Amino acid sequence: MKTKIFIGVLMGASLLSLAPLWAQGLDKIAEGAKKEGRVKVGLTVRWEEAGKPGAKKLVEVFQTRYPFLKVEYERVGGSRERERVLSELAAGKISYDVTVLSETQVPTALRANVVEKVDWKSLGVNPQHVHPDGFGVNYRSQLYGIAYNRKLVPDDVGKKLTWEDCAAPKWKKKVAMDSRPRHLEILWQPNVWGREKTLAHARQLAANETIFERDRTGAMTKLALGEYAIDCGSFYSTYYEQTRSGKAEPIGFTLAEPIPVNLGDVVFIPRGAPHLNGAKLWTVWSLSEEGQKLLDEVEGNGSPLIPGTQSAKPIKGKKAAWYEPQYRAKAEEILKEILEAVGLPIVR
Template identity: 30%
Template sequence: MKTKSMASTVLWIPLLLLLHPAAPLAQTATDAKIIEGAKKEGAVMWYTSMAIDQSKVVVDRFQQRYPFIKTSFLRLGGGAVMNRVLTEARAGKQLFDVVGGRGEMIQAFKERGLLGSYRSPETAMIDQDLFDKEGYWYVYYVVPNSLGYNTKLVKKEEVPKTYEELLHPKWKGRKISMDNEGYLLLQGLISAWGREKALDYMRKLAGQEPVLSRGNTERVTMTSAGEYPLVIAYAHAVEREKFKGGPMDWIALEPAVVEIDPLMIASKAPNPNAARLFLDYVLSKEGQEMLLEFQRIPVRKDVEPKPARLFRGYQRVIERPDDYRYFSENVKLFQEIFKTR
C-alpha cells in the first residue's frame, strides 16, 4: 500500500488577472454553462495526497488556464486526507470541492453520501475500468505493480514470465523482495482469480521465503545494488532506477495489479461548477500530459506513458473500490500468510 507523508500544507494561489492577460481556455469539452457557473463561484478547493511540488504545479496550471478562479489546495498524506474529510462530515461540513487520494477513499466516502455525481465528457478518451459509470470517481493516474529484476544477476531469458514461474525452486531463499504491506496485491489477485486460488498462490509464494520490507523506492534501489535478484514493486519505480543507469528492468506478470489514484467531487461542494471544471482539466489531454512531467502514469488513450509499456500491452486488473468491503480481512490474511505481525 502506498504510504505518504502525514504533514499538511495549505497553499493559496493568488489571482493572476491583474498580472497577466487571460490565457486561452484549455482544450476541454466542459459544458459552457459549467464554465459560466465557475466564473460566478470564483473559487475551488482541492484536498490531495499528491506530493506538494507536483500538486502546486497542477493548481498553478489550472489557475493560468482559468484566472477567474481562486485555486486553493490542502495537501495531506493519504490517510490524513481521508480522516480530514470524514471528520468534517461528522461535523456536518464539506469544505472541499474536489478530493484526490487513494482508492480506499471511494467506498468510505460514497457510502456516507459525501460524493457528488458528475459525468465528465473527458471519459471519451479513458478506458471504462478507470472511471465510475455513475460519475462518482475518476482515476487520473495509475500505479501498476511489476516484477523488477537486476539485469546483472538475472538473464533476460531466465526472468519469471508468470506468477507460477515465480514459484520455481531457484527463486527460493531470500531471492525476492516484497512489500510487507502488499495488501492490494493480494486484493487484486483475489479480484482476478477468486479467493481460493489467490490465497493458495500467496501461501506458495510465502514458501519461497521472500524478504518483506517497506518502501518501493528503497527496495528497488537495494535490488539494483545486488541485494536481491527480484523485486515485486511499482513499475515506475523500477523504470526510474533504470533511467538513472541502474542495472534494472521489469516485466508485467499478468494480470498486473494496478493501483489507482482517483478524483472525486463533494456532494455538497461549495463551488460545484468550479469543481467540475477542475476535474475536467486534470482529465483533459493538457492535464494528463502535465502528469508526465511528474513521472506519473496518465490514463488517457491519447497520452502515452513514458515509456508506453508502463500502461500498455499487458493484461491488468484494476483496483476496485467495492473490494474494500473486505480490506480488513485481506490485511489479516496477508499478515498471517507472510507472518508480518
C-alpha cells in the first residue's frame, strides 16, 4: 500500500514537472485571485456596440472560466480619459487594477513610477505582445489598409490600390485620411519606407489636397455616400464591423503591401493595485487564444499572431510592416514631422 502511494506521489510530481512553468505560475496567481475575490478593469473596448455585446461578453466568458473572481468593468476611451488615468496615478489614486495608456504616455508613466513590473513572458504571454520596457502588454491589434467607394472605384482597380496611389494626381481632392495617420508612422520606419520617402509622400498628399478626417467612422460613412473615392489608412476592423452589420456593400477594402500592423494599446497594472493577482489573471487570459478570439469576435481586433483571427487571415503570405517598439515610443515626434511635411492639412 505504501509503495502504491509512493509511486502515485512520484507520478504526480512527474506530471507537475511536465506542465509548463508558466502554467504552474498561473495556478499560483489564480489561488491568490481567489482570496482577492474581485478585480476592476478599465479598458477601451465598449461594453456594447450597436446593441451587440463587446466587453460584456469578455467579462461573461472570463467569469465563467474563473467564477471566483468578480469583474467590475469601466471603459477608458480616448486620449482625455487616458490622461485622466495617468494624472490620477501620479497623484496616488488607483482607480483600476488593470488599465490602458497610449504608447506615447509610457515614458511619462515610467518616470512617475506608477507601473507594476510583471514578467509577462514567464506567465505564457507571447513575447511579441510584451512591451520592451516591461511596462505591460499590447492589446487590440490594428491592420491599416485602403477603403474605396465601389461605385467610384471599380473592384478591379480598388483591389490593386497601393500606398503610392493615395498621393497620385489622378485622385486629387478625392482622398480622405485620418488626421493622425498612424499608418504613415509605420511606413516611416527605416526598415519599411524610411523617413525621406514618407515625408515626400506627405508633401504629395498636401499637393493633392487630401482631406484629413478627425473621425474614422465618420470618414467611412462619407466614403459610402460618395463624398470621397478613397480613404487611406483605414482600420481593417472598422471595415470588418461594417461588413458584419451589412453596411459595407458600397465599400471595398484592400490591404496594400506592406501592410502596416500595430499590436495596439498598452495594457498594464498600476503600482499598488489592490487586486494584483486578479489583474494578472485577467491580463494573461485576455492575451490567450481564447481571449483574443473573443476580442476578434466582438471588435475584429484579435492578434494577428494567433492563427484564425480576422487580423491573421488577410496578412497570411503577405508582406507586413510591424510597428516596432523603439519607434512606437517616438510616435508623437514622428507624427509631428509627417504633419509638418503635409503643411496645413484640410481637417474636418
